[in-house]
Amino acid sequence: MKLHTLTEFASGHRFLEGLRWHDGALWASDFFSRKVLTFAPDGDATTVAEIPGAPSGLGFLPDGTALVVSQADATVLRIGPGGALDTYAELGDIAGGPGNDMLVTAAGHAYVGNFGFTIGTDDPRPTALAHIDPRGAVSRVEGQVLFPNGMALTPDGVLLLAETFLHRITAFDVAADGSLSNQRVWAQLAESFMPDGIALDADGGVWFGNALTMGDDSGFYRVLEGGELTDKVPVTGAQAVACTFGGDDLGTLYMSCNATTLEEFVQGRSTAVIATADVGRCGVPGSAGT
Template identity: 40%
Template sequence: MKGNFNMSEVQTLLSGLAFGESPRWHEGRLWFSHWGTNEVVAVDLEGKSEVVVRVPTTLPFCIDWLPDGRLLVVSGREGLLLRREPDGELVTHATLSSLASIWNEIVVDGRGNIYVNGGAFDAPGVIALVTPDGTVRQVADGLAFPNGMVVMPDNRTLIVAESYATRLTAFDIDADGRLSNRRVWADLQGLAPDGICLDVEGAVWYASVPGKCCARVREGGEVVQTIQLDRGCFACMLGGGDRQALFMVAAEWHGFEHMMDQAHTGQVLITHAPAPGAGWP
């Protein structure tokens, strides 16, 4: 199936946000990091939302879950990976500050390995691995502003969006969680990818802020669907009961220096995807 969607096929689930990031489908709701408010928000399919967690950081911060259901929060500027305990307390799960000055996105694979990426705007990015026993080590470097990540259902491939290089890059995941065999998975021809998610057909949806779109691409770079929006798209996630609802978080974008001094133009948008979600997150 190829083709473009128009805005009439996209519904607004939530509006009036600052900047939504790191959307995740979890326990019947879409959870996301609400940048600019220090909140993690969850919204159901009827548009009813609540603040689930307040976090002691500014931005960036992103979320995922351990296999036992405890929430993880990347405290980006502090170089910490936080864990939410059953009583609601946020504690330090791992310290990442020795590997990079700022941290961004996270994905937890099916074996409980945690991958977090980071790096300053003017420095090469890295990926760190936090293993289930708590060991922290760098497993990739030289990335051009790493952003969203996905892990294939078999836990053998990780794909990361390199925003500044306008491409998706894949790695093999070795038995011990290390990454190897780096390769270009898809060249996106100048459309800087931000957040990404994976479907059962092996295609990746990627959000693009400068492109004001969310697009579905196959390995090798063939773009098979594009949803054009009226503002920058920061991230996307497949969810819903059948994992075939495509959620997109979008907002007007006027540069990093103006992130916190403009109207709340952020939205959570929803449409129907041609294939259900797969893999992690």
């Protein structure tokens, strides 16, 4: 397996998720400070909006408007000028727990996951993805998923989804109307791998953060369809959580690394940094809703 070295890019944050590269800037959600952030080239952060229900997944409509998942009330909010918020879609009839990650396509279709249960209280149980069409209509995606997390869209119209607690990347075919079908396993991983955020490279590999561990397996890995692992960016003393390609020609892998345990996470305690790595590959434009 090819190993890569990371470089710290930004620090002083709490629990960073939902990394996105949009319009020449890196975006992220900080769960515990309840802020949506953008980052300058030197790593300095600017607050775009404050989300009382805690922000998670990020995405952008075709006109550039930013959307963010509000975890506590399982809604998708639209971020307006000056950080003003209004409700874009409500997912309460579908979500079995807090709202989680989101992918918004160039055509304006949004796919939103949810925990499916309360971490630290409930046993894991299946849930469903929500599909929000460009008119704002919400529907349940057929098929069960377990702790759906990061998503990416391939150039040939396949939505890839990390199912953290099933140790796998799952695939769906995307129809012209945005509906999903033909759910299948794209890559089954060993039980030591808990994929969280994902990013697609131009050679067809999926990079994923191996969450829920700060041990030797912590890091960002590249997996091919079928399950072969080819690359790793080791992470020391933190969980590898979310990643995205950004920078010139989408040639830099940005990674959020959060130092926290499950118990500390439930208590809202974590310290976070964003790191970068040159992994010799480039991202796919539009695959993360950028």
